[in-house]
Amino acid sequence: MGKPEFIYVTYIETTPEKLWHALTDGDFTTRYWFGARLRSDWKVGSSFEMVRSNGTVSDAGKVVEYDPPRRLAYTFVNLSDKYKTDFPALATFTLEPYGKLVKLTLTHEGFAEGSKFYSGISKGWPAILSSLKSILETGKPLEIPFEALKMEA
Amino acid sequence: MSNSRFVYVTYIKTTPERLWFALTDKAFTQQYWLGACCESDWKAGSPWKLAFTDGRIADAGEIAEADPPRRLVIKWRNEWSPELKAEGYSLCTFEIETVQDAGTDAVKLSVIHSIDRPESAFIQAVSGGWPRILSNLKSLIETGSVVLPKKA
Numbered sequence: 303m304g305k306p307e308f309i310y311v312t313y314i315e316t317t318p319e320k321l322w323h324a325l326t327d328g329d330f331t332t333r334y335w336f337g338a339r340l341r342s343d344w345k346v347g348s349s350f351e352m353v354r355s356n357g358t359v360s361d362a363g364k365v366v367e368y369d370p371p372r373r374l375a376y377t378f379v380n381l382s383d384k385y386k387t388d389f390p391a392l393a394t395f396t397l398e399p400y401g402k403l404v405k406l407t408l409t410h411e412g413f414a415e416g417s418k419f420y421s422g423i424s425k426g427w428p429a430i431l432s433s434l435k436s437i438l439e440t441g442k443p444l445e446i447p448f449e450a451l452k453m454e455a
Numbered sequence: 456m457s458n459s460r461f462v463y464v465t466y467i468k469t470t471p472e473r474l475w476f477a478l479t480d481k482a483f484t485q486q487y488w489l490g491a492c493c494e495s496d497w498k499a500g501s502p503w504k505l506a507f508t509d510g511r512i513a514d515a516g517e518i519a520e521a522d523p524p525r526r527l528v529i530k531w532r533n534e535w536s537p538e539l540k541a542e543g544y545s546l547c548t549f550e551i552e553t554v555q556d557a558g559t560d561a562v563k564l565s566v567i568h569s570i571d572r573p574e575s576a577f578i579q580a581v582s583g584g585w586p587r588i589l590s591n592l593k594s595l596i597e598t599g600s601v602v603l604p605k606k607a
Contacts, residue, residue, distance in 0.1 A: 312465075428463075428465060435590070435593060
């Protein structure tokens with residue numbers, strides 16, 4: 303068994319520029335990312351944070367790549383005690399024009415073996431990226447309560 | 456571990472019943488399955504096939520389990536590529552779950568496609584296909600239009 307790696311591909315009817323904005327604008331991410339605001343100045347090496355609606359930081363890491371509107375990469379790990387044996391893993395987004403669509407590929411890798419955080423993100427990303435596709439194509443995100451992911455299971 | 460496996464989860468704004476219909480109605484599948492459609496009477500033990508619009512069979516097998524609108528398992532083999540056909544039967548499981556909250560009508564769809572052999576070329580092939588088909592299905596249900604072009 304190799305180290306865990308999460309890969310997800312989705313095709314979205316939008317432009318690379320709009321998708322880039324949706325992935326990096328904190329006001330926009332609050333609408334589809336379980337209310338999380340992404341906070342960073344997006345310079346390579348700068349801090350990257352996910353901020354809850356009450357202002358506390360849930361996840362933190364660093365910006366690794368910022369090449370709009372093609373490639374975005376950052377590390378992060380959840381700061382709760384549950385994941386204290388984990389370390390920041392690398393999430394890389396590639397945006398490729400595909401006819402009138404954009405092919406979005408997310409690769410999340412570099413987890414510790416037996417990582418609990420890996421099992422958490424494997425449940426979180428499909429919900430976040432499904433809601434992202436919905437908001438870009440229909441104007442409305444999905445309403446998926448965080449509890450529905452059954453993170454404890 | 457000697458099997459190959461592809462897992463894809465997507466959330467769609469619909470009901471379990473509509474999603475079941477979308478997965479099992481021949482005419483509806485033809486709209487989003489990139490130039491093919493699924494045919495079966497969807498009862499356990501019945502034959503199942505995925506046919507191109509010109510009638511050629513792409514994949515075939517039988518229904519292993521059908522529990523509408525929650526769970527569907529298809530015993531599935533490729534029929535058009537000798538190399539993929541030689542790998543034998545795979546199992547494709549669809550699980551439909553409602554998202555527990557009164558204020559939402561999103562449904563969770565999990566597709567788990569596996570075969571009992573390592574480094575399967577068939578599973579590699581479907582790993583490229585499922586994200587396109589399921590992206591197309593989600594758009595069709597949510598917006599009324601598919602987003603990917605038809606191609607055989």
